[in-house]
Amino acid sequence: MRQTWRWFGPKDLCSIDDITQVGAEGVVSALHHVPNGVVWTPEEIAKRHSEIATRKDGTASGLTWDVVESLPVSEDIKKQKNDWRGHIENYKVSMQNLAASGVEVICYNFMPVLDWTRTDLRWNVPNGGSCMRFDINDFAAFDIHILERDGAGADYTNAIADEAGRRAAALDEAGKKQLARNVTMGLPGSTESMTLDDVRAHLAEYAGISRERLQANFVDFLEAVVPMAEDLGLRLCCHPDDPPFSLLGLPRVMSTEADYSYIMDAVESPANGMTLCSGSLGARPDNDLPGMMERLGDKVHFLHLRNVKRDNSEVVGSFFEAEHLGGDTDMVALIAAVVREEARRKAAGRKDHSIPMRPDHGQDILDDLGRRSQPGYPTIGRMKGLAELRGVMKALEYQQATS
Known part of the structure; x- marks a missing residue:
């Protein structure tokens, strides 16, 4: 190689x-x-x-x-x-x-x-370092409660949707903004993330x-x-x-x-x-x-x-x-x-x-x-x-x- x-x-x-x-x-x-x-x-x-x-x-x-x-x-x-x-x-x-x-x-x-x-772009690991993480419950919290995508709840199991609701309720405004920024980080090579309106517009383009x-x-x-x-x-x-x-x-x-x-x-x-x-x-x-x-x-x-x-x-x-x-x-x-x-x-x-x-x-x-x-x-x-x-x-x- x-x-x-x-x-x-x-x-x-x-x-x-x-x-x-x-x-x-x-x-x-x-x-x-x-x-x-x-x-x-x-x-x-x-x-x-x-x-x-x-x-x-x-x-x-x-x-x-x-x-x-x-x-x-x-x-x-x-x-x-x-x-x-x-x-x-x-x-x-x-x-x-x-x-x-x-x-x-x-x-x-x-x-x-x-x-x-x-x-999560800098999730703590036991040795004191950090790494990237994808948490399906946090993602569902973003999708259902922050992005508020139509019909999002139906895409998850009841257990995930319920946990997503609990996590979203526990987030303050700063926490919601950070989660949204992490999820919408955008293209590799960029440090910019898309706005929620950007994401909604893209999703609408894919309708059908x-x-x-x-x-x-x-x-x-x-x-x-x-x-x-x-x-x-x-x-x-x-x-x-x-x-x-x-x-x-x-x-x-x-x-x-x-x-x-x-x-x-x-x-x-x-x-x-x-x-x-x-x-x-x-x-x-x-x-x-x-x-x-x-x-x-x-x-x-x-x-x-x-x-x-x-x-x-x-x-x-x-x-x-x-x-x-x-x-x-x-x-x-x-x-x-x-x-x-x-x-x-x-x-x-x-x-x-x-x-x-x-x-x-x-x-x-x-x-x-x-x-x-x-x-x-x-x-x-x-x-x-x-x-x-x-x-x-x-x-x-x-x-x-x-x-």
Whole structure:
């Protein structure tokens, strides 16, 4: 596996100098300042390449921009409204510009409205650190009593709805605002959250769009961009829903192995693949991560390795971001499946036999606690995770080489 590190650009508290010191081989980044649906120009792409390649003192970092995460799919494309066809054409131009710059892997998602959702961005863990948490009861309190979405109560069990009422009643105005801000944090790379009116407006736009309709819109998007991606030598890889179940009454179409199989079968191409995020998919107890890697590994173009600990075995439930080797996913078994897939690719002569991975998320520990970094992206917590994952990788690769 090629060890990479996510970087949000020059404003990221984790600098390029830091990334070289943690031992990453490449960088995962995006042009977060470019609005969704707008072309990524050669000039802006070249600037990001230069920023990644250069340390603060002007010397070469030795790092390269290996993966784009994300080239966003606009809400208009997902809903097929307004100038969605124009946005697809812009997406294709951006792909051409990225390919010309040397980038080969593009991660994206097809989640409606919110790219990820948590109810607590700095939840305390027993060792004194903190992490992100999704609590279904707190989320229901937001949905039913703060957002006041029509019919929200019917989307939860009676037990969750009752507990949500108790929690909402216990919140003062500051607590309600903080919960709303956490839930509506918005896109990764941004520190801004949407207002409640913004969320309501987005939900209204999705009225009448069923899961089947959103899935069909996704296939239309792929049919438009995948042929060009294949011609350009690009590998597109969709990130799973986070969390992998319906929220706010919105449809979700990339939450399970069956979802991925459907989409990759609908538009068959080596360019149409998946980002296997063990944290997002691992929030569902019915997702078998090592098995998914075995069965779908041929189309896995990018890996997010992180772990979550679920509160219970319910599909729609609470969880928190655990240590990389400490959650409900058997990370050793998953990495073993990746090592086997890479060996198969190498034997077949595939250029992409080394799959890019990054230590996804991490707990805030030590100096992270005072930095207030991008939620989920502490420097030391991720470095600890990478060290643990690297140890597992090395051991399994050695075992394979000597067996």
